[in-house]
Amino acid sequence: MSRPPTGEQLKACCAAAYSSDAVALLLGDSYHPGGTALTRRLAGALALGPDSRVLDVASGRGTTALLLATVHGAEVDAVDYSAANTALAQGAAQAAGLTGKARFTTGDAEHLPYPDSTFDAAVCECALCTFPDKARAAQEFARVLKPGGRLGITDVTVDPTRLPPELTGPGARIACVADARPLDEYVGILSAAGLRTVRTERHDHAMTRMIDQIEARLNLLRITAPDRLIDAGVGLDVAPAVLTAARGAVAEGVLGYALLIAERTPGGAAIRATDA
Numbered sequence: 374m375s376r377p378p379t380g381e382q383l384k385a386c387c388a389a390a391y392s393s394d395a396v397a398l399l400l401g402d403s404y405h406p407g408g409t410a411l412t413r414r415l416a417g418a419l420a421l422g423p424d425s426r427v428l429d430v431a432s433g434r435g436t437t438a439l440l441l442a443t444v445h446g447a448e449v450d451a452v453d454y455s456a457a458n459t460a461l462a463q464g465a466a467q468a469a470g471l472t473g474k475a476r477f478t479t480g481d482a483e484h485l486p487y488p489d490s491t492f493d494a495a496v497c498e499c500a501l502c503t504f505p506d507k508a509r510a511a512q513e514f515a516r517v518l519k520p521g522g523r524l525g526i527t528d529v530t531v532d533p534t535r536l537p538p539e540l541t542g543p544g545a546r547i548a549c550v551a552d553a554r555p556l557d558e559y560v561g562i563l564s565a566a567g568l569r570t571v572r573t574e575r576h577d578h579a580m581t582r583m584i585d586q587i588e589a590r591l592n593l594l595r596i597t598a599p600d601r602l603i604d605a606g607v608g609l610d611v612a613p614a615v616l617t618a619a620r621g622a623v624a625e626g627v628l629g630y631a632l633l634i635a636e637r638t639p640g641g642a643a644i645r646a647t648d649a
Contacts, residue, residue: 380505404433405499405527406579406630412437412498413444415525418572418634419494421445428452428492428517430482430510431500435462435475441496442474450487452480485513492517496525502553511566518637524568526633527576529553535627539618550619556631568635577629584620591616 405411421427423446429438432451435458441447453459462477480486482497483506495514504510514524531553540550554562560570591612594601622628 383503383505404436406529406583407527407576408579409436409440411527411576411579411632412440412496415496415498415527415632415634416441416445418632419496419523419525421447421494423447425493426450426491428485428487428495430485430495430497430514431503432462432477433458435465435477437496437498438462438475438477439465439469439471442471443469447474447494449475450492451475451477452482452485453477454479454481483509483513485517487517489516490519490522492522493519494523494525498527499529499549501526501559502529502549505552507554507562508565511562511568514563515567515637520637520639522637524563524633524635524637526559526563526635528559528631528633529580530556530559530629530631531622532627535622535625537618537622537627539615540622540628550628553628556629556633559631559633563633563635567638569638570633570635572632572634574632575629576632577623577626580623580628580630581620584616584623588613588616 421441425445425447427441427447427449429441429449429451432438432453435451438449438451442449451462456479459477459479466472466475466477478486482500482504495518501507501510518524529549531550532555556573563570619628
């Protein structure tokens with residue numbers, strides 16, 4: 374019997390997937406449900422402005438960080454586990470003339486490479502669900518936020534007791550589903566780290582729209598560029614069943630998407646991430 378993957382192996386696998394051309398082909402510029410429209414709503418809830426110093430955790434190819442720098446004028450640091458994504462994001466910042474406003478670093482959300490109490494706000498979109506040690510990542514969010522600093526999260530929610538088998542394998546974990554948690558469990562994880570949730574919103578319809586988008590792109594690429602999908606490891610025979618299962622899970626309330634705003638409590642700074 375093979376051993377389950379370690380946390381480091383899971384992080385490396387997710388990083389490789391989200392820096393691949395296959396994901397870019399299927400998801401486009403924004404890698405999370407709701408796209409940049411939901412990112413703008415998240416930024417508005419955080420009341421970001423030109424004086425804000427913001428951290429974007431799991432920044433991917435830099436779409437969110439560059440939006441926060443251009444639309445809100447914020448000074449943004451961004452960290453991603455994938456060195457390939459960091460390089461692509463740095464290139465995008467240079468092309469946009471934003472290297473002075475948006476800095477990209479390769480690093481681990483469970484070991485953020487920043488001093489204590491550095492940021493006014495932090496964002497993490499559709500990524501906490503993939504972190505093997507969510508509690509530690511939440512502690513790191515709290516550690517790098519200033520007192521009163523705010524965290525904005527958008528993420529997949531699930532009822533793990535009702536997930537269909539198509540959405541429980543390794544591929545589903547990379548797709549942000551298999552290890553996602555119910556909304557109240559995210560609130561509990563943040564609370565234990567010293568982050569008090571002050572606002573939650575349901576955006577389940579954004580999940581359905583993303584499933585529709587992926588299906589449309591998959592069908593187009595199946596006709597126009599099947600070799601690119603096969604080379605990228607996309608299972609053309611399996612994908613339709615997975616998408617159908619995901620759409621049904623959203624309709625039945627098993628799978629969804631949520632926005633959370635949390636604030637670092639006075640005691641949050643005392644909660645420090647430590648090595649196991």
